[in-house]
Amino acid sequence: MIGIAIPVKRLPLAKSRLAGVLDPASRQRLVLRLVRHVISTAQQAITRRNLTGHIWLVSADDTVAAMAATYNVQWLRDRHEELNLALNEARTQLERYGTHTMIVLAGDLPFLTATDIITIYDALAEADLVLAPDQERSGTNALAIRLPSPIPFQFGLNSAARHLNAATNLGLRTCLVETPSLAFDLDDSERLRQFCCALYDDRLRCR
Numbered sequence: 001m002i003g004i005a006i007p008v009k010r011l012p013l014a015k016s017r018l019a020g021v022l023d024p025a026s027r028q029r030l031v032l033r034l035v036r037h038v039i040s041t042a043q044q045a046i047t048r049r050n051l052t053g054h055i056w057l058v059s060a061d062d063t064v065a066a067m068a069a070t071y072n073v074q075w076l077r078d079r080h081e082e083l084n085l086a087l088n089e090a091r092t093q094l095e096r097y098g099t100h101t102m103i104v105l106a107g108d109l110p111f112l113t114a115t116d117i118i119t120i121y122d123a124l125a126e127a128d129l130v131l132a133p134d135q136e137r138s139g140t141n142a143l144a145i146r147l148p149s150p151i152p153f154q155f156g157l158n159s160a161a162r163h164l165n166a167a168t169n170l171g172l173r174t175c176l177v178e179t180p181s182l183a184f185d186l187d188d189s190e191r192l193r194q195f196c197c198a199l200y201d202d203r204l205r206c207r
Contacts, residue, residue, distance in 0.1 A: 001051075001052045001053060001054070001097065001098055001099045001100060001101075002046065002051050002052070002053035002054075002099065002100070002101045002102075002103065002121065003053060003054050003055075003056060003090075003094035003097065003099040003101065003102050003103070003147075004042045004046075004053060004054070004055045004056065004102075004103045004104075004105060004117075005056045005058050005076075005087060005090045005094075005102065005103070005104045005105070006035065006038055006039065006042070006055065006056065006057050006058065006104075006105050006106075006107050007058040007059065007078070007083055007086060007087065007104070007106075007107065008031070008035055008057055008058065008059040008061065008064045008107045009031075009059070009061070010059070010060050010061045010081070011027075011028040011031055011032075011061050011063055011064070012024065012028070014027060014028065014031040015027040015030060015031055015108070015186070015187075017187055017188055018030075018188070018189060018192060020189065021189045021192060022192075028063075030186070031107070031108070032063070032067065034107060034108045034109070034110055034186060035057070035064070035067065035107045036067070036071070037109075037110060037112065038105055038106075038107050038108075038109055038112055039055060039057075039067075039071050039073055040071075041112045041113060041114055041116075041117065042055050042105065042117060043055065044114040045114040045115075045117035045118050045121070048114055048118065049118050049121065051121075053099075054073075054074055054094070054097065054099070055073040055074065056073065056074045056075070056076050056090055056093075056094075057073060057074070057075050057076070058075075058076045058078055058086050058087065058090050059075070059076075059077070059078055060077060060078040060079070060081050065077070076089065076090050076093060083153070083155045083156070084152075084153040084154065084155055084156070087104060087153045087155070088153060090102075091147065091149075091153075094147060095147050095148055099147055100146060100147055101121065101124060101144065101145075101146055101147065102144065102145050102147055102149075103117065103120060103121065103142065103143070103144045104140075104142065104143045104144075104153075105117070105141075105142050106140075106141045106142065106185055108185050108186045108187070109141060109142075109181070109182065109184065109185055109186075110184065110186055110195050110198075110199075111180070111181035111184050111198070112181055112182065113181050116132070116142075116177075116179055116181055116182045117142075119177055119179070120132060120142055120144045120177050121144065123144070123175045123177055124144050124145075124146055124175075126173070126175065127172075127173045127174055127175035128145065128146060128149070128151075128167065128172035128173045128174070129143070129144070129145050129149075129151055129163065129164075129167045129172055129173070129174045129175070130142075130143070130144040130145075130174075130175045130176075130177055131143050131144075131160060131163055131164060131174065131175070131176055131177070132176070132177045132178065132179070132182040132183070133160040133176065133178065133183065134160075134183055134185050134187075135183045135184065135185075137160060138157075138158050138159075138160055138161070139158075139159055139160060139185070140154075140155060140159040140160050140163055141182055141183065141185055142177070142182060143163060150170055150172075151163070151166055151167055151170065151172065152166055154166055
């Protein structure tokens with residue numbers, strides 16, 4: 001069984017780096033759109049790979065909880081409002097369900113594909129930790145581990161290197177999965193422009 005965890009900040013706090021170009025309501029709508037895409041893509045991957053699995057939204061936000069019910073996925077309340085602690089709790093819950101694989105997906109991956117997720121899952125056949133970095137290769141946009149796992153979650157500044165170092169120190173095998181669609185997260189105004197240009201193509205002026 002596979003468990004896919006998608007952490008989502010409280011909506012008023014999400015995408016604060018876009019505050020200069022989007023008002024709070026627009027940022028919240030954007031976040032919900034991105035999360036819907038990640039949920040849908042995860043569902044497609046589970047179906048295509050013929051897996052038994054659960055998708056969990058990990059969040060302290062009640063609107064995100066309602067979204068989980070709407071899209072028939074599970075919700076784990078982030079009681080700590082600290083990502084690594086919340087993911088530790090999610091891992092514990094997944095282990096109780098008998099889950100053998102946990103994949104953490106960032107909720108802001110607008111170009112994520114089902115093939116990306118399947119590639120990450122399949123890479124675990126020869127690794128204990130699979131990581132997909134962001135465009136700068138500093139952050140972690142996706143992470144997969146086999147359960148139970150001793151690896152500590154290290155999300156935050158320079159998380160890619162810290163995850164890989166932690167795995168190496170534990171004697172675990174690691175694998176990097178790098179695709180343009182996995183690496184693209186929507187974290188600044190330039191990426192927002194790129195996303196809009198890709199989304200609307202010739203209906204927007206992109207220059």
